[in-house]
Amino acid sequence: MNIVFFLEILGCLGIFLYGMKVLSEAVQKLAGQRMRYVMATMTQNRVSGLMTGLGITALLQSSSATTVIVVSFVNAGLLTLIEAIGVIMGANLGTTVTAWIIAAVGKFSVAKIAVPLVGVGLPMFFVGKGRLKNIGEATIGFGLLFFGLGLLKETVPDVRGMLASDDEAIRAQAEHYLQMVKNLAGHGYLSYLIFLVLGIGLTLVVQSSSAAMAITVTLAINGWIGFEESAFVVLGENIGTTVTAWLAALGANVHAKRAARAHFMFNVMGVVWMLLAFPLFAQAVLWLGAQLPESFRTAKQTTDIGFSLALYHTLFNLTNILLLIWFVPFIARVVTKWVKDPSEEEAEERHKLTYISQSLVATGELNLPEAEKATIELAELTKDMFEGFVNVFKHPEEDLSAEVARLRGLEDQADEMTEEITEYLVRATADDIGQRNAIQVAQMLRIVAELESISDTTYRLIKFVRRKYRKEHEFVKTATEGIRDCANHVSTFIDMYNEKMFQPVSDTEIGKALDLEDEIDRIRKQVNRKAMKRMAEADADIEGEILILEINNHCEKIGNYALNIMQSLYLIANEEEAPEQLAAEVEKIKSGLHHQKD
Incomplete structure (x- = not known):
């Protein structure tokens, strides 16, 4: 031998x-x-x-x-x-x-x-x-x-x-x-x-x-x-x-x-x-x-x-x-x-992802369920953040400094989760995971990016509201009602994508999402038009009116991000995107991660 x-x-x-x-x-x-x-x-x-x-x-x-x-x-x-x-x-x-x-x-x-x-x-x-x-x-x-x-x-x-x-x-x-x-x-x-x-x-x-x-x-x-x-x-x-x-x-x-x-x-x-x-x-x-x-x-x-x-x-x-x-x-x-x-410890580390693998058989696809779970957690976190913004906006008379600090912590956590999920999904693409899963990974990368944008935009909204209260700007009743109306529609949109996350999205549901985004855009234009008109008046609170425009525009941005998420969920369910999208999306994300580390 x-x-x-x-x-x-x-x-x-x-x-x-x-x-x-x-x-x-x-x-x-x-x-x-x-x-x-x-x-x-x-x-x-x-x-x-x-x-x-x-x-x-x-x-x-x-x-x-x-x-x-x-x-x-x-x-x-x-x-x-x-x-x-x-x-x-x-x-x-x-x-x-x-x-x-x-x-x-x-x-x-x-x-x-x-x-x-x-x-x-x-x-x-x-x-x-x-x-x-x-x-x-x-x-x-x-x-x-x-x-x-x-x-x-x-x-x-x-x-x-x-x-x-x-x-x-x-x-x-x-x-x-x-x-x-x-x-x-x-x-x-x-x-x-x-x-x-x-x-x-x-x-x-x-x-x-x-x-x-x-x-x-x-x-x-x-x-x-x-x-x-x-x-x-x-x-x-x-x-x-x-x-x-x-x-x-x-x-x-x-x-x-x-x-x-x-x-x-x-x-x-x-x-x-x-x-x-x-x-x-x-x-x-x-x-x-x-x-x-x-x-x-x-x-x-x-x-x-x-x-x-x-x-x-x-x-x-x-x-x-x-x-x-x-x-x-x-x-x-x-x-x-x-x-x-x-x-x-588990509660503190709930967003930590573990890539499951073994040496003999590629298992990229097997890790998608955990990536889905983490993305759902991120979506729920964005809902929690936006509800926090609405709460802060509606209760100016209360001391909500503790709530603002909590929301700041959620925003930091959302950034961590986004980076982890993105790196995790990019790692999964190292294996040949098939056309259908390639489409799903590309859209998941897009969804995660949109969710991060929602968390960032929501935190900017919270800072705008804090500035309003700190400088004691008084919004006119119609502006306050308009912002609340816009925020209520955005909350409905956020509930919609949370409910449909990684579930089949029908033509009817994507139609409702488009209608909802149109309504949010209509409210934004109406509120902004009135704010611009008031700014032309001699005794106008210019800084206060600019805050109204900022809050209103940022609410509408979240509506756009939510629509993008619904469209991605629709594409996952209907496989209507070429798998070549994956390579471009992954390279874009990799480039972004590399830039962040530099």
Whole structure:
């Protein structure tokens, strides 16, 4: 076993992992929006959550990608902890599909299916657009996945062939490695723990339970390890894969951390009962394997041990779910106590964003729900600020210095949130997120910019009102009523975009928004016209009238910003903007951020 052999194994794993990455990312582009909808709406009970996790993992061929989706959704508040645990259970069962694929590779010529799959997908990928291009990419990924597995099986030598070799050195090498395995396997439960730890370590090294499974099944098929040893390596891989979710939750909110801990706890509890029940469970697996058709038969046949492991992995995860699904509330309570909720700190840091990612599969799209949540918080903050302005304007007789200070703090917070959300969205565009999501990101960048403009303009309004009261300017009744009327219409507009934020906007609703903006503009012109007329009078309070113009014009500006937000929400729902808009918008934002830092 020299360096060349090691590099060959590494190359086979590389092709397999790259195929898995291409397949997973293509499926996300094809079904990303539907996947997010399913995850958010079809997880209300444990059974539907379980089936959702199973289906998504079977599609993505990566339980790591599914658990990262779960963590990002919990972090964004779209899934509760109990719903997340159900999805994670389903993801564990979904990953067994990979084991069956790996086992099946030994039963037919991989080249007969892998190379044609790449051949079918290539023209669609290079010539096709949109959905067809993504289908081509998924087909290529599936072909590469099979091709990598086939190469891995051929690269790892068959120990039986080595033992039968005429070359004494080869026979001695095979006997040496088999003796090492035998020495490790001869200590009862201690041996189980040794192979369990090896499985954990293998998964941590390759950072993929699917790749670790591929190595384990290939070694078993070629006779290097027996059924019992490989079964406990597989159990270790079940624990090792929870590290992905754990890492994804680093820096995330307390709920996402609890979801990651629940994944770990669920898998560890399964391993604990399996350690106690393994002898009986193994016999049951081998008996069931003997009932399968001849082509799948596994009963003590070393050549078909891959199917034994796939069956074992499936039955273990299925049994673990049946045993523990009733204890989901208990698991939730344990991890809630495990990960304390620093409520005061969380309230102070509520606007902090955590970009959820993992190394093997691009997850830009998976982060959009949290960006949406943060944008909704920013929109609610602008509403709070404008209501504060109205309150200050309507109550000149009260001491509202504390309220003004609070609003100043909100304006600073809005600036921080804007910068964070913008940088976050720009980071998401580093991944190929598909045309629909590209349109959404471009419009989200526009919405965030408009919300910042609303917060800045609102704070300027507050300063104008403070100047009015400080210098004791008296507005005429018609001017005060006009400003209040304009502010009431703006409040209605702000309520409108808060209610429709990331919800479908119809033609009728965008028509109402246009009418509302026209009415605000009409009021502005009417109030300004009267103010200009009063300024021409000999005893006019010029500074006071200028304040009326400033307040009125700034209210109307907020109406314009609100209309822009409604238009962006309409474009997101109707996909009526070219994706090229994204590149221009991102470059513009990047330039702005760079200028701010300089």
